[in-house]
Amino acid sequence: MRVASVTAWSLLVLASCGKGSEPTNTGAQAPRLAPGSAPETATGTLTALGEKGLFRFRIRTDPAPPALGDYFSVWTTVERVSETSRVRGGTLVLDATMPEHRHGMTTLPKTRLYEDGRFHTVGCRFHMHGRWVIELTFSHDGKRDHATIEFPFHPPISR
Amino acid sequence: MSSRSRRVTRSPRRRWLLGLLVMIGSALVYSLPSETWIRRDDAERPWTRAELATLASLSAIRQPRPSRSNRVSEDEGAADLGRRLFFDTRLSGDGKVSCATCHQAERYFTDGLSSSIGIQIVARNAPTLIGIQDSPFYYWDGRKDSLWSQAMAPFEVEAEMGTTRVAVLRVVHERYREPFEALFGKLPPLDDKTRFPTEARPIPEDPVHPHAKAWKRMSPEDRESITRAFVNVGKCIAAYERKLLPGEAPFDRYVQALLSSDPAENPKAEAELSPAAIRGLRAFIGKAGCIHCHNGPLFTDESFHNTGLPLPSPEAIPERARAQGAWQVLADPFRSDGRYSDDPEPNPDLIFLNPGFEDLLGAYKTPTLRNIAKTGPYGHAGQIASLSAMIEHYRKLPLAKFLGHRDLILKPLDPSVRTSDLVAFLQSLTGPLPAEELLSGQ
Numbered sequence: 001m002r003v004a005s006v007t008a009w010s011l012l013v014l015a016s017c018g019k020g021s022e023p024t025n026t027g028a029q030a031p032r033l034a035p036g037s038a039p040e041t042a043t044g045t046l047t048a049l050g051e052k053g054l055f056r057f058r059i060r061t062d063p064a065p066p067a068l069g070d071y072f073s074v075w076t077t078v079e080r081v082s083e084t085s086r087v088r089g090g091t092l093v094l095d096a097t098m099p100e101h102r103h104g105m106t107t108l109p110k111t112r113l114y115e116d117g118r119f120h121t122v123g124c125r126f127h128m129h130g131r132w133v134i135e136l137t138f139s140h141d142g143k144r145d146h147a148t149i150e151f152p153f154h155p156p157i158s159r
Numbered sequence: 160m161s162s163r164s165r166r167v168t169r170s171p172r173r174r175w176l177l178g179l180l181v182m183i184g185s186a187l188v189y190s191l192p193s194e195t196w197i198r199r200d201d202a203e204r205p206w207t208r209a210e211l212a213t214l215a216s217l218s219a220i221r222q223p224r225p226s227r228s229n230r231v232s233e234d235e236g237a238a239d240l241g242r243r244l245f246f247d248t249r250l251s252g253d254g255k256v257s258c259a260t261c262h263q264a265e266r267y268f269t270d271g272l273s274s275s276i277g278i279q280i281v282a283r284n285a286p287t288l289i290g291i292q293d294s295p296f297y298y299w300d301g302r303k304d305s306l307w308s309q310a311m312a313p314f315e316v317e318a319e320m321g322t323t324r325v326a327v328l329r330v331v332h333e334r335y336r337e338p339f340e341a342l343f344g345k346l347p348p349l350d351d352k353t354r355f356p357t358e359a360r361p362i363p364e365d366p367v368h369p370h371a372k373a374w375k376r377m378s379p380e381d382r383e384s385i386t387r388a389f390v391n392v393g394k395c396i397a398a399y400e401r402k403l404l405p406g407e408a409p410f411d412r413y414v415q416a417l418l419s420s421d422p423a424e425n426p427k428a429e430a431e432l433s434p435a436a437i438r439g440l441r442a443f444i445g446k447a448g449c450i451h452c453h454n455g456p457l458f459t460d461e462s463f464h465n466t467g468l469p470l471p472s473p474e475a476i477p478e479r480a481r482a483q484g485a486w487q488v489l490a491d492p493f494r495s496d497g498r499y500s501d502d503p504e505p506n507p508d509l510i511f512l513n514p515g516f517e518d519l520l521g522a523y524k525t526p527t528l529r530n531i532a533k534t535g536p537y538g539h540a541g542q543i544a545s546l547s548a549m550i551e552h553y554r555k556l557p558l559a560k561f562l563g564h565r566d567l568i569l570k571p572l573d574p575s576v577r578t579s580d581l582v583a584f585l586q587s588l589t590g591p592l593p594a595e596e597l598l599s600g601q
Contacts, residue, residue, distance in 0.1 A: 069460060071507055101567045103518050107511035123511030127462050129451055
């Protein structure tokens with residue numbers, strides 16, 4: 001029994017040596033994207049198609065990427081899929097959620113529409129490390145669409 | 160026949176030899192005390208670059224930012240006056256209680272009690288004041304959003320200091336008039352007893368209270384001048400409390416040594432933390448997940464979480480906690496962007512605060528872990544006696560009666576994480592007390 005135990009331990013020891021176990025990485029995670037969304041890394045812009053296929057959304061955070069626990073804002077532009085022109089007007093509701101935790105942000109962001117059609121949402125904050133998803137609901141001329149953009153960079157735990 | 164195939168031909172003998180060596184080696188490893196081989200596995204493994212960045216972020220103690228809402232926050236005279244006020248028992252209803260009664264300097268500005276005792280027993284545990292300078296919210300439920308507005312509040316709570324703003328200013332008028340007026344100009348003419356009663360304060364919830372009636376009899380102008388002077392008392396105490404910074408702890412020296420050279424060859428780093436503390440640190444930032452809420456140099460996310468702590472007694476009523484505190488701070492006449500602030504710029508923490516956020520129900524502020532070994536008992540009501548008991552709470556997450564739901568990020572602690580390792584690490588966060596001259600009212 002003792003010999004078997006020793007042998008088992010030996011194999012475990014050897015296996016762990018050979019494996020070179022990698023410590024837990026608590027830093028930024030590799031990008032993960034929801035279907036229909038894609039990063040444009042050169043500009044830090046994320047895009048997503050609405051679930052009904054009516055509108056295409058482009059968002060950019062300021063700063064990019066946001067830091068854990070700090071406020072950031074989001075610039076959003078909306079295009080009609082049938083055209084490529086930016087929609088001017090409409091109502092945008094932007095939120096961010098943590099699906100695994102089943103909650104959103106602890107803040108109530110406020111959105112302002114600029115004359116050139118850009119929406120600026122201020123008061124966003126990722127208060128926890130982990131996976132965040134941006135939710136966009138847009139209404140214009142009686143049409144309504146919703147898009148989900150998985151945030152590609154988890155806010156690093158270091159702050 | 161290639162050399163490779165020759166090796167294959169000889170491999171059965173080599174495998175036998177390897178097996179023998181493995182068995183001998185294993186027997187040696189197995190015969191060592193368990194502490195030794197665990198240490199080699201966990202405590203001495205080099206830190207990854209990402210882990211080092213995390214450690215650096217935990218160790219970077221910063222000077223507090225100047226308080227925009229308190230123009231005397233950096234003023235040495237205000238801090239000195241605030242220190243004397245902090246320790247002065249005359250500023251209480253019975254003349255026996257000061258701020259330092261519940262925030263005792265030698266106990267790292269706590270009192271060692273589950274529930275603090277001012278004039279009466281208080282429902283909450285007194286948190287440390289060391290390292291609280293830049294917090295966006297104060298109290299376990301965050302019902303205040305500035306250090307100065309928090310410092311004012313206990314004076315007029317009957318169970319805490321049980322006095323009134325007029326009575327506080329009478330002591331200031333009598334004992335501290337010169338330094339106070341040098342900072343803020345003339346005090347109200349408190350000698351005029353026809354205008355200023357001995358004691359008076361607003362009590363909206365009890366308008367027939369003698370102090371409330373006395374307050375109502377004063378003119379609006381006198382009420383305002385009293386309140387402004389009372390606010391300045393809070394601002395002086397805040398200026399003092401801003402000096403109570405955490406001192407360098409063994410953990411900080413460990414991180415400094417790690418970052419200064421190759422950790423594998425650096426005996427200085429190893430000398431700062433025990434193997435158990437290093438294992439605890441690894442667990443803290445790794446599989447125990449403590450760092451999700453206890454992050455940054457003060458080991459707090461300055462946020463609010465429902466950790467499902469048990470009630471302090473079977474008769475206790477579960478509290479709404481932050482779900483109430485969030486509404487209170489929005490309604491606070493002394494909020495940091497209000498008319499008593501020196502910089503009433505909009506405060507984003509209030510503008511964007513979502514008091515209806517459902518996870519605020521039963522949530523309390525994440526406490527700093529700096530000096531945590533010296534600031535027990537733990538929890539908002541001091542219901543957890545020791546660090547090991549707190550870790551056991553997170554290990555089991557027992558069912559308890561509380562409002563709301565436990566934060567979903569909480570999972571029972573990984574069984575491989577040792578309580579003793581986490582405790583050893585937490586003990587390494589104890590630094591020296593602030594400078595001697597800050598520890599008394601003399």
